[in-house]
Amino acid sequence: MAVQTTQSTPPTSKLRSTSWLRKFTSAVGRPLFAFILAMIAGIIVIMITSQGSPGDRFSAALTAYQDLFVGSFGNAQNFSFTLVTVTPLILTSISVAIAFRGGLFNIGAEGQLAVGAMVAGIIAFKVPTWPGWALIPLMITGSMLAGAIWGGIVGILKAWRGAHEVVTTIMLNWIAFYVTDYLIDGPFKALNQADQTDALPKQATFPTVASAYNHTLGTFLPQITNPQQYPIDISIFIALLALIVYWFIVSRTTFGYEIRVIGQNPKAAQYAGIPTKRNIFLVMAIAGAFSGLAGSLHLMGQFPYQLIGSTFRIDPTGFDAIGVALLGRTTAIGVLLASLLFGGLLYGGSYMQLFANVPGDLVYIIQALVLFTIAAEFLPAIQRALPRGLFASRKPALVPSIEGATISDIPENDKNNGGVMQEGALTGPPGVFRDSPGENESSGQPSTAVDDSNRSAED
């Protein structure tokens, strides 16, 4: 699906050689635009709801933002707290992002995270006497497997029965929440404690980065004083490793290439001999595994090292991940940066509430606005509205073949693989990029698809 912009798109090879700068602005511009717009809207919300003269209100908003920043990145301790929220966010965002690459919408990251954490906990409670070097890998594997099953079910239902993944993931989320609540308050309930499990055995928990440093490098380098101030545990490194794995899968393997083609156009993929169904299953299973990993790492890394009832259903991580994956344009580096941003907002929000007396829920309003702005084609719409004359040559409307088209059937615009950076396009869920008038509703159909696959082949 070609995106029509003010400039006609030059051939790929030329573009790649000419302008890295343009590629960069085009990659960063839209997320940045979304974020700035959302922050401005946040100021307006604070100004409306605070008291005093307009000047007072404005300074109240600035104070709130200052606290938001100090609370998230202002000092080492706050940054350490931010990283605690960032770790699971990175992993669930990878989960959402890899599904996006395959043209699938994984809203189920939270449920996959829940079953992952639950299975890791169950393993630890079943064999609490095992040594850490055996127990921790077992718990991690178990959680990834559980997440993979939870995600894989979605993939199977999608590939073989055509069940829409958005609905099945939402349903499986709630099933996961209720089943984990049942297990936490039932078979694995702590004695004399309501609605929570025992804490993990000591050897199944991760040390914090600070204390790990003090026990290794710190023995001959300067020690970190008060390591207990910095709660971030070593699982952040596993999350970073997962980012590298994710980058490798999507850009250096045949599988990564195949899911991208499927994401752009399942029919083209099928004609090219790519095992579509198997890959849809695999990509959802892998997505689930990353989310499951997020669950076990958080359980093992953070106080109180136990499972508590009803936590998963109010935990926003799996849903925040959708915004992160979109904002990060599903690239590894983008996911990292967007996770830091969202994680910072989340932790900084609670700090802001404490010190600036502005409810931390403001960050959810900001987050929603980021989502709106990224999903909506405000920029292309503005461009469209301005110089009418530039759009004289419009493609004729093609005969639509939208029969049975679901959202995921609509090819996704890919810009990360080639160098075909188009304004107004970003890697996101299928169908985010509906472009210029004239070739609209027919975007799911083969003729444009051939276009697309040709272009990928040229790359």
Next chain:
Amino acid sequence: MFFQVLFRVLGSSDLWQATLQFAALLVLPALAGVISERSGVVNIAMEGMMLTGAYVGVMSALATNNVFVGVLGAMIAGGVMALIHAVVSINFHANQIVSGLAVNIAALGLTNYLLLVQTNGQGVPHLANALRLPIVTWGPLANIPFLGPVLFQQNIIFYVAIVILIATQFILFRTNVGLRIRAVGEHPQAADTAGVNVRLVRYLCVISGGFLSGLAGAFLAMGIAGIFNSNMTAGAGYIALAAVIFGKYNPLGAGGACLIFGLGEALSTRLQDTGISPNLLSTLPYILTIIALVGLVGRTIPPAADGIPYDPGSE
């Protein structure tokens, strides 16, 4: 033992009254979903529209001391959230799932934010009886054993919901307006050619869905609970979404699904004596929906142009 309890529970009017009440609560957002998706706009934002409706309903009822204003406020609030979803997804071609999700997140953030700011962290007080949606008692009919409390002693919104349900079914399948809505959802080009304003129809459908969801929010906060709590919808909007699919995008089908889900919900709190965990019983609606999706009860096929923005050939 189990069956004894089950039969006792199944025979109690209390269970069926609660079932119908839940079903009425779910059917309003479910109808919102049906109307919206039939017109070709994917809508997973019922949760957010309900929550906003619940909050604005309670606050405006408290502010004006008037139930009617409260309900009106709730419906308008739901409509405004729907309008945002409509603008973003119809005019700006947003991915409608992302947009719906953003509405839900925004609603949660906004209601929590305003709840803290407007009540100084005190929370909303319980509504006085005069500010709650009344329960309608149908004179002597209410005294009929079993049927009386189940059918003739329900909240006023229950009866409103039934009327809206039947009206929606009639409008969608028996009138010109319904034909247009379905045409826009199935084949917007054809509808456009025939002179139907595709975007306008979609706008109206999404926004009326917002009104219905807002009304459901008012029912929840001002009828059932009598108070507003943070995130009080707790997934009801998503169950309604499940009902839309389970009911195969038909109003009556969705209504039937809501009855089943309502029964599941009512049972889950009443079967604790049998030793079955209410948590496990609560998974029932979701499992049923997946089974429906997998096609064991016939395939669910969404409207053909569902989720695909339409641009009238603007040149």
